Amino acid sequence: MRGYWHFAAFSVVVSILTIYFKTNWFIVGFFLWLLYLYYYRKLGSIPIIMSIISFLFYWVYIPNIDVDMPRNDMISKETSHSGKITSPISLTSNKVEFLFQERQTQNKVSVIFFPDEKSSSKSFLKHTSIKHGAKCIVHGELELPEQTTNPGQFDFHTYLLKQGITHQIILQSFDDIECHGGSRLNQIFTLRDNLLNYVNDKYSKKTSSWLNALVLGDDSFISEQTVDLFQRWNLSHILAISGLHVGLVVALLYFLLIKLNILTKEKAKLIMIFFLPLYALLAGGEPSVWRASLSIMIFIILNKAKLKFNYTDVLSIVFLLFILFDKYIVYHVGFQLSFIVTFGLILSKNWIAQSNSSIFQLLQISFVSQMMILPLQLSYFSTFQPLSILLNVIVVPYFSIFVIPLMFIFLFLSPFPVSIVKFLDYFFVHIHSIFIHLVTLIDKHADYPWIIGNMPIVATVLYYVLFFMLMKYLQSANHPKAFTYGCSISLLIVCLAFRPYLSPIGTVTMLDIGQGDAFVIELPYRKGVIFVDAGANFTFNDFGSSDKVYKQIIKPYLYSRGINYIDAIFLSHEDIDHMGSVEYILRDMKVKEVIISDYYELDRQTVKLWKEYGTHIRRLNDKIDINGQVFQTIGPTKDMKSPNENSLILYTKFGGMSWLFTGDSGKDSENEIIDRYQNLAIDVLKVGHHGSRTSTSKIFVNQLDPSYALISVGKKNTYGHPSADVLEILEKEKVQLFRTDLDGAVQFRYKNTEGTFYKFLP
Numbered sequence: 058m059r060g061y062w063h064f065a066a067f068s069v070v071v072s073i074l075t076i077y078f079k080t081n082w083f084i085v086g087f088f089l090w091l092l093y094l095y096y097y098r099k100l101g102s103i104p105i106i107m108s109i110i111s112f113l114f115y116w117v118y119i120p121n122i123d124v125d126m127p128r129n130d131m132i133s134k135e136t137s138h139s140g141k142i143t144s145p146i147s148l149t150s151n152k153v154e155f156l157f158q159e160r161q162t163q164n165k166v167s168v169i170f171f172p173d174e175k176s177s178s179k180s181f182l183k184h185t186s187i188k189h190g191a192k193c194i195v196h197g198e199l200e201l202p203e204q205t206t207n208p209g210q211f212d213f214h215t216y217l218l219k220q221g222i223t224h225q226i227i228l229q230s231f232d233d234i235e236c237h238g239g240s241r242l243n244q245i246f247t248l249r250d251n252l253l254n255y256v257n258d259k260y261s262k263k264t265s266s267w268l269n270a271l272v273l274g275d276d277s278f279i280s281e282q283t284v285d286l287f288q289r290w291n292l293s294h295i296l297a298i299s300g301l302h303v304g305l306v307v308a309l310l311y312f313l314l315i316k317l318n319i320l321t322k323e324k325a326k327l328i329m330i331f332f333l334p335l336y337a338l339l340a341g342g343e344p345s346v347w348r349a350s351l352s353i354m355i356f357i358i359l360n361k362a363k364l365k366f367n368y369t370d371v372l373s374i375v376f377l378l379f380i381l382f383d384k385y386i387v388y389h390v391g392f393q394l395s396f397i398v399t400f401g402l403i404l405s406k407n408w409i410a411q412s413n414s415s416i417f418q419l420l421q422i423s424f425v426s427q428m429m430i431l432p433l434q435l436s437y438f439s440t441f442q443p444l445s446i447l448l449n450v451i452v453v454p455y456f457s458i459f460v461i462p463l464m465f466i467f468l469f470l471s472p473f474p475v476s477i478v479k480f481l482d483y484f485f486v487h488i489h490s491i492f493i494h495l496v497t498l499i500d501k502h503a504d505y506p507w508i509i510g511n512m513p514i515v516a517t518v519l520y521y522v523l524f525f526m527l528m529k530y531l532q533s534a535n536h537p538k539a540f541t542y543g544c545s546i547s548l549l550i551v552c553l554a555f556r557p558y559l560s561p562i563g564t565v566t567m568l569d570i571g572q573g574d575a576f577v578i579e580l581p582y583r584k585g586v587i588f589v590d591a592g593a594n595f596t597f598n599d600f601g602s603s604d605k606v607y608k609q610i611i612k613p614y615l616y617s618r619g620i621n622y623i624d625a626i627f628l629s630h631e632d633i634d635h636m637g638s639v640e641y642i643l644r645d646m647k648v649k650e651v652i653i654s655d656y657y658e659l660d661r662q663t664v665k666l667w668k669e670y671g672t673h674i675r676r677l678n679d680k681i682d683i684n685g686q687v688f689q690t691i692g693p694t695k696d697m698k699s700p701n702e703n704s705l706i707l708y709t710k711f712g713g714m715s716w717l718f719t720g721d722s723g724k725d726s727e728n729e730i731i732d733r734y735q736n737l738a739i740d741v742l743k744v745g746h747h748g749s750r751t752s753t754s755k756i757f758v759n760q761l762d763p764s765y766a767l768i769s770v771g772k773k774n775t776y777g778h779p780s781a782d783v784l785e786i787l788e789k790e791k792v793q794l795f796r797t798d799l800d801g802a803v804q805f806r807y808k809n810t811e812g813t814f815y816k817f818l819p
Contacts, residue, residue: 059366061104066373068112069380073387076121078514087112111377119384122218138166138195138226142236145189145246145342149277155187156222157195165221168195170228188247190240196233197226206569206801206817207610209439209617219388245338249273252339259471264482267489268464271456274298274341283493286500291427291434291445295456297391298340300349300399305461306336307353326357344379344392348399351375369403372396390437394430401429404525408532416450423449425528428546432520435512435553439616442506448499455492509554510619520549557583557619565711565805568614569797569817570606572747572771572778573634576718577611578686578711579618581808585684588626589707589718589743593637602637611638612645614802623648625683629704629720631658643670652677656696656703677705691737692722694729701746702726712807714740717761721746727757737761741805742792744768748779755786765814767803768796 071087091108094100143165144156153170187193202225205212217225228234253275257265266278276284276296287293307329314325333350340346355371366374376396379386386392402409405425412418427446434441467481512520523546530539563581573592580587591611593602615621623646628636642648643666650673653659659674667674675681680689692706704720717739719726723746730737742763745752747770766787770778779796787794795803801817 060370061100061107062366062370062373062377064100064104064108065111066376068108069115069377072112072116073119074514075116076119079123080514115380119380119387120221122215122388136196136198138197138199140166140193140195142187142189142191142193145249146187148250153187157193157226164223166195166199167217167222167225168197168228168234169225170233187234187236188239189243191236191238191243193234193236195226195228197228199224199226201225204801204818206797207614208566208802208804208817209613209615210610211613219385221385242338245335249339249341256468256471259478260467260482261486263486263489264467267460267485268467270296271298271302271461271464272468273339274343274346286493286496289500289504289506290442290448290496291430292449292452294394294398294426295452297343297345299345299395300352301457302340302461303333303336303346303349303353305465307333309465323361326361330354330357344386344389345395347379348372348375348395351378369400372399372403390433393433397429397433398426401425405528405532408528411532411534419450419454420446423447423453428524432512432517435509436517439510439613439619440506440508442504444503444505448496452496460489506621507550507554508616508619508621509550510556510617512553516549516553520546523549554619561808563711563807563812565716565807566614567743567767567769567795567797567803568610569802570610570638570769572774572776573606573637574629574720574743574747574769575606575611575638576743577614579620580684580686585624585686586620586622587624587683587686588642590629590635590720591626591638591642592632592634593641595633595637602633602640604638604641607638607641611642615646621646625649625681626651627688627705627707627718628653628657629706629718629722630654630700632700632721635720640666643667643672648672650675652681652705654678654690654693654703654705656693657705658700691717691734692719692726692730694733697725699723701751704745706730708737708739711805712812713810714765714807714812716741716743717763718743719745719752721749721752723749723751724754724757727752727754731757731760735760739763741765741767744779744783744787746778747771747774747776748783748796749776750780750782753783753786758786758790758792762790763792766792766794768794770796770798772798774798 068087071083075081075083091100091105095102095105138157138159139161140157140159142155143158147154151171153172155168157166157168158164159166202214202217204214217223252273253269256268256273257278259265260268262278266276266280269278270276274297279296284293284296287296310332311325311329314320314328315322320328333354337346337350352368352371352375355366355374359366359371379392402422402425405421409418409421409425412421423446427449431441463485467485470481471478523542527539527542527546530536530542557579559582561581564577564579566577566579568575568577570592571594573594574590575592576589578585578587578589591607593604593606595601596603623642626639626642626648628639628651630636639651648670651667652675655676655678657676664674677690680687687709689708690705691708693703697703701721702723702725704722704726705718706720706722706726707716707718709716709718715738719742727745737760739761740763742758742761742765744766748768768779784794795814795816797803799818803817804815805812806815807813
């Protein structure tokens with residue numbers, strides 16, 4: 058099998074894709090490909106047999122998340138669980154978390170404790186003596202995480218299942234867990250925690266945050282703004298310990314052992330074999346660091362055994378071993394990105410080696426790395442920053458040559474006198490601040506991401522075929538054909554970006570944002586994107602708006618739909634649960650105009666801020682045409698002396714149905730509408746004020762005669778919404794009701810004059 062292990066690895070990839078996408082077409086293509094290779098004698102029988110065996114074994118071995126997904130009726134009612142802790146203890150200022158394996162069922166459970174004002178995370182650890190490998194009795198009810206209720210929203214339940222975690226237990230107090238004992242690995246994890254604390258004490262906050270991230274694999278101390286900046290520019294790989302970091306550690310240690318005549322080369326290699334797993338654990342144990350560590354270990358072992366394997370074989374063997382030891386690792390994003398980038402660079406090594414320019418080689422490496430992860434980037438984040446290829450040429454050398462080596466040196470020099478440590482600290486902070494400021498300036502003036510949405514599997518397969526053909530002809534210096542395939546890739550990406558502009562389907566989506574309203578309207582052929590309200594939660598510190606709803610629900614939905622431009626945002630009134638996310642939308646996206654009523658109270662500071670974002674503010678009291686979609690204002694007709702009663706009430710048509718959006722308007726506003734528009738009839742009613750008894754009178758519903766009603770309301774909210782009176786009125790009038798607390802997001806998809814409602818939750 059020497060020189061052919063990548064065929065076995067590829068067969069496992071086919072098994073992963075077959076399970077993940079639930080289609081047998083990958084199997085058909087795989088066996089036809091093997092038949093072709095065997096028929097034309099391009100591959101011997103042994104590699105083919107090994108590939109088939111690998112495929113069949115891992116096809117059975119790798120878990121199918123949908124099949125294994127637990128249900129509420131499967132949860133044990135037991136409140137006392139015995140077992141052992143199987144993970145390091147994750148400790149933050151406001152949370153303690155670890156994995157616990159039940160002894161009886163062998164299920165893996167996430168155990169979480171949130172300290173109150175009287176306690177702290179550290180005091181909890183001291184009180185309970187929990188540690189890796191400890192045998193414990195946990196008192197608490199097994200539960201499933203909250204279901205995702207919106208398209209594009211992060212699915213925490215599935216995220217846990219992809220780690221083999223079936224349930225979670227939320228501890229209420231110190232007394233809910235009793236532990237004793239521990240494992241030898243706990244000493245390593247304790248050493249890591251001590252190192253993290255030691256670094257925080259020795260260096261300033263800015264220096265220690267980067268040292269902990271780049272040497273010990275803990276980026277939790279880096280500011281949220283910097284993490285967001287690096288994510289936007291596809292630079293997150295810098296923050297994760299990878300082959301570069303491991304290579305530097307090995308080179309430095311090997312240099313010290315040999316050049317200082319401490320050990321012979323043979324003994325130094327033996328030290329490496331034992332040291333690398335230790336460093337992988339100290340560095341957080343992420344897939345990228347284990348991949349690099351295991352690859353070097355295998356190379357050393359093979360070299361000592363005088364066996365010659367190429368790097369592709371070693372990488373393939375490491376890939377197979379990874380999955381063999383942890384079958385859930387295939388769902389880990391870091392595992393996927395680490396291996397696919399490394400594999401792409403190996404395939405491109407001849408092309409990269411052809412260049413005599415170091416700068417051009419860096420550009421080539423950046424190009425291959427970014428192009429290899431593009432489909433995954435779109436699948437997970439729906440966006441891609443094309444200019445990141447160029448920025449990586451600046452950032453990667455800076456971190457590789459300056460920051461990462463310096464962080465390791467800082468760790469070794471930390472016992473030196475305080476004056477030396479402070480000088481080094483000041484030097485790094487000064488230089489690094491300038492560099493981060495430079496990246497921030499680039500972000501401010503050159504941030505033009507492609508927000509495309511998800512990449513279909515057919516397009517993904519076609520993309521990689523085209524990309525591999527591009528690289529093949531680049532390596533053979535056949536530039537005309539390489540140019541043709543490069544253009545084909547560009548055309549494919551452009552077609553993906555233009556999908557919404559070719560679709561005759563329009564949608565109206567009532568997002569589930571809890572106790573608040575947020576409707577997103579997407580006109581057919583992407584003629585326009587319109588919001589009717591964009592609510593948010595409020596913060597308990599100053600009762601201002603929180604960005605939680607925007608970050609977790611609104612933004613992921615917009616990105617999943619390929620939306621980065623909004624034509625208009627209608628705001629019914631000034632309550633946070635209807636307009637709290639507007640500030641964050643304006644900050645991230647281009648919004649043409651915000652439309653409000655004549656009685657919407659808008660302070661000067663807000664007006665100034667919105668205009669700085671380039672958004673026009675329009676007051677509406679009649680009707681408006683937004684790219685062919687006409688909205689008629691039918692309220693408020695006068696100042697009702699109340700923000701709720703002054704809600705902007707809109708009438709429009711979608712899919713042959715007439716719609717009425719009522720904001721938080723109450724019965725007084727409803728009576729005004731009845732008196733003024735006596736012949737008004739609608740098909741779809743957005744129920745006022747989340748179903749409060751102050752709205753939706755019997756006479757109002759009777760006269761409008763809607764067929765459907767939409768209520769945007771928080772699950773188990775403290776207001777008692779929707780009220781029993783409103784529900785009874787709608788039921789007696791035989792109105793079909795959709796509500797976000799039960800149905801999740803509700804979407805109306807229409808084409809021409811026909812449309813259908815869909816619930817996100819079954």
